[in-house]
Amino acid sequence: MSIKQRLESIMSTLPEGVSLVAVSKFHPTEHILEAYNAGQRIFGESRPQEMAAKAEALPKDIVWTMIGHLQTNKVKLIAPFVSLIASVDSDRLAAEIEKQAAKCERIIDILLEVHVADEETKSGWDIAELREFIASGALEAMPHVRVRGLMTIATNTDDEAIIRRDFQNIKSIFDELKPTFGEQFDTLSIGMSDDYPIALEYGSTMVRIGTAIFGARVY
Numbered sequence: 536m537s538i539k540q541r542l543e544s545i546m547s548t549l550p551e552g553v554s555l556v557a558v559s560k561f562h563p564t565e566h567i568l569e570a571y572n573a574g575q576r577i578f579g580e581s582r583p584q585e586m587a588a589k590a591e592a593l594p595k596d597i598v599w600t601m602i603g604h605l606q607t608n609k610v611k612l613i614a615p616f617v618s619l620i621a622s623v624d625s626d627r628l629a630a631e632i633e634k635q636a637a638k639c640e641r642i643i644d645i646l647l648e649v650h651v652a653d654e655e656t657k658s659g660w661d662i663a664e665l666r667e668f669i670a671s672g673a674l675e676a677m678p679h680v681r682v683r684g685l686m687t688i689a690t691n692t693d694d695e696a697i698i699r700r701d702f703q704n705i706k707s708i709f710d711e712l713k714p715t716f717g718e719q720f721d722t723l724s725i726g727m728s729d730d731y732p733i734a735l736e737y738g739s740t741m742v743r744i745g746t747a748i749f750g751a752r753v754y
């Protein structure tokens with residue numbers, strides 16, 4: 536199947552209101568263009584330099600989403616153009632995004648990345664730390680940062696019960712936090728190539744799919 540065919544087949548399974556981030560990390564710009572020409576506009580990248588180089592080379596109406604762990608000293612590379620930073624996992628990173636967004640006179644949408652998976656290596660806030668950060672009021676002093684919701688990566692396992700547990704967990708936290716943020720808090724980003732059909736059952740509004748569109752990545 537071509538990239539266009541895979542994209543269309545995935546799109547046909549997504550309910551109204553669920554957006555698709557085509558995860559193009561490690562794939563060349565020609566593949567992104569193929570998806571773009573099939574109508575896709577939202578692309579996800581995990582490395583700031585790679586995203587900046589692709590953004591420079593590709594059509595300007597692409598909506599760039601940062602999904603990978605972001606070091607604070609790299610925020611400035613993407614602040615002028617990035618639409619959404621989906622992997623905000625520390626107060627320091629949020630503060631740096633505020634600073635760089637202010638410099639660019641922009642408001643940058645973010646998702647708070649929550650750690651619910653079994654693997655200790657995965658990034659994201661522990662739930663208790665996230666509650667504490669939100670309660671601290673730090674975000675209220677960040678007018679150039681708009682919190683749109685939550686993101687997580689489920690445990691990497693074939694055990695569907697564990698994946699369901701992870702998605703149920705994040706859905707509960709999402710529902711708990713929503714009243715704090717109100718209307719703007721409308722994005723629950725869960726679901727990747729292998730688990731997005733399950734994520735949709737737990738209220739995903741934004742799936743992030745790479746392999747199932749572009750094939751295996753060559754690192």
Ligand SMILES: *Cc1c(COP(=O)(O)O)cnc(C)c1O
Nearest residue numbers: 558602727728743744745746747
């Ligand atoms: C790489 C990546 C994806 C896409 O994974 P696939 O299994 O290729 O669909 C989604 N989300 C994040 C955070 C990623 O790093």
